[in-house]
Amino acid sequence: MKKIILLIAYFLLISTDSVSARKTIIKMATLAPEGTPWYALIAKMGERWSKETNGNIRLRIYPGGIVGDERDMIRKMRIGQIHGAAISAEGLSEVNPQFTYCFIPLFFQGYDDIDYVRNHIKDDLVNGSEKNGVKILTMVDVGWVYWFSSNPIITPDDLRSQKIWTWAGDYKTAKLWDEAGFNAVPLSVPDVHSSLQTGLVNAMAFPPLYVAANQYFGITSHMLNMKWGILTAALVIDIKIWDKIKPKYKEIMLKVSEEIGIEYQLNNRKEADDAVEVMKEYNLLVHDLTNKQLNEWKTLVESMYPLIRGNIVQKEIFDRVLKLKDSMPSAKKK
Numbered sequence: 001m002k003k004i005i006l007l008i009a010y011f012l013l014i015s016t017d018s019v020s021a022r023k024t025i026i027k028m029a030t031l032a033p034e035g036t037p038w039y040a041l042i043a044k045m046g047e048r049w050s051k052e053t054n055g056n057i058r059l060r061i062y063p064g065g066i067v068g069d070e071r072d073m074i075r076k077m078r079i080g081q082i083h084g085a086a087i088s089a090e091g092l093s094e095v096n097p098q099f100t101y102c103f104i105p106l107f108f109q110g111y112d113d114i115d116y117v118r119n120h121i122k123d124d125l126v127n128g129s130e131k132n133g134v135k136i137l138t139m140v141d142v143g144w145v146y147w148f149s150s151n152p153i154i155t156p157d158d159l160r161s162q163k164i165w166t167w168a169g170d171y172k173t174a175k176l177w178d179e180a181g182f183n184a185v186p187l188s189v190p191d192v193h194s195s196l197q198t199g200l201v202n203a204m205a206f207p208p209l210y211v212a213a214n215q216y217f218g219i220t221s222h223m224l225n226m227k228w229g230i231l232t233a234a235l236v237i238d239i240k241i242w243d244k245i246k247p248k249y250k251e252i253m254l255k256v257s258e259e260i261g262i263e264y265q266l267n268n269r270k271e272a273d274d275a276v277e278v279m280k281e282y283n284l285l286v287h288d289l290t291n292k293q294l295n296e297w298k299t300l301v302e303s304m305y306p307l308i309r310g311n312i313v314q315k316e317i318f319d320r321v322l323k324l325k326d327s328m329p330s331a332k333k334k
Contacts, residue, residue: 024245025058026237029067029076030086031189036213037271038142039063041264042086042235048256053249065190070094071169077238078133084237088142090167092234096128097314101321102232104313105301109330111269114141114230116328117321135242137254138261142231143207143272148220150202154287156300162203165192172311180304196220207231208275209268217279225288226297235261 028046032038039061046059067073067082070091076082085091092099101121108114118125118139126136153159160182166174168188177184185201195201196219204220205228211217235257242250280286289297309318325331 023056023058024241024249025060026084026241027060027062027082028084028086028235028237029062029073029082031065031070031088032086032210033064033213037209037264037268038086038233041140041260045235045257045260048260049253052252052256057245057249057253065188069168069188069190071167074134077236080238080240083241084137084235086233086235088231088233090170092129092232092236095132095134095236096125098124098128098317099232100313101317102230104308104318104321105229105304106227106298107321107325108227108230109328111141112329114232117324118232120324121317121320129236130239133239134236135239137235137237137257139232139234140261140265141268142233143209143268144227145205145207145229145231146226147203147205147224147228148211148216149204149222149224150196150199150220152222152285152287153203153224154289154293155296159203163199163201165195165201165204176304176307176312179307180300192216205229208272208279212275212279217282217284221284223276223279223284223286225286226294 026046026049028042030039030042032042042059042061046061049057049059062082067076070085070087071094073082073085073087074091074094077085089099089102093103098121101117102108102114108117122139125139129136147153147159149159149162151158151162153162162183164177164182164184166177166184166186168186168191170186174184174186185195187195187201192201192204193214193216196204196216202220204216206216208223211220217223245253276284276286309315
């Protein structure tokens with residue numbers, strides 16, 4: 001009788017383990033199409049999650065914006081249609097407005113500046129996102145943002161004559177451009193290519209890797225060699241899903257995400273330059289600026305600070321980041 005009871009208890013234990021060990025499938029969306037470094041990062045992360053959790057955590061990727069724009073991804077995470085996303089600061093700012101720190105044009109001069117500022121505000125970026133229901137797995141840079149256009153852009157007046165793409169739904173940015181005398185056209189990212197073909201837009205600010213991956217350079221064959229800004233991104237997961245995952249798997253997921261993020265960061269910073277060289281072979285024209293021309297752009301941006309502060313960039317983070325400017329590595333080199 002005792003043996004039967006022990007046998008029943010054993011099978012109950014096995015049954016309980018099998019239920020608690022049900023495989024978790026994380027549905028993650030991204031704007032990045034297959035074949036890009038950003039997509040490869042997500043795919044590699046999923047492979048390692050599966051391997052290092054013995055198949056208990058699996059990743060299903062929805063690439064190329066098939067789920068919609070980044071604002072759509074955040075909305076669908078909140079209602080449970082997807083569980084996570086690989087999104088830029090545009091989408092992250094919907095979760096935590098402090099991510100707007102990287103929307104100040106011409107602020108960062110090099111990667112050292114970005115690392116310096118982010119290290120000062122990283123805890124607030126992470127904690128603020130968690131308070132709003134999103135767990136950040138890792139943060140990386142997608143790359144410097146440059147102006148790409150169908151016609152040459154050298155001066156601010158050149159840009160004023162173009163039709164500038166802005167994120168759909170980001171009406172504040174579109175309004176800012178309009179108030180500064182520019183012509184903004186809000187569109188979702190999946191609509192950019194067709195809009196370039198029809199001439200609805202003819203200028204856009206994007207990282208070279210993204211322009212190369214989507215072959216925009218066949219239409220926007222001019223690039224202004226000026227670091228307009230940095231596109232920060234993160235791999236995120238809905239906190240409700242995260243809280244259901246076993247602690248031992250969470251530890252693995254965070255470790256893998258961080259390792260892959262560091263690897264991507266190092267590779268990406270070189271591959272962005274390589275992308276420009278490849279596009280130049282396909283007739284991309286890169287326009288350099290004189291110091292005088294660059295100062296004209298800086299004067300324009302600084303004149304727009306009152307419009308940017310509190311509209312594009314959260315007031316508190318704008319003031320905080322601006323205070324760090326004089327202590328950034330680029331400032332110390334002057």
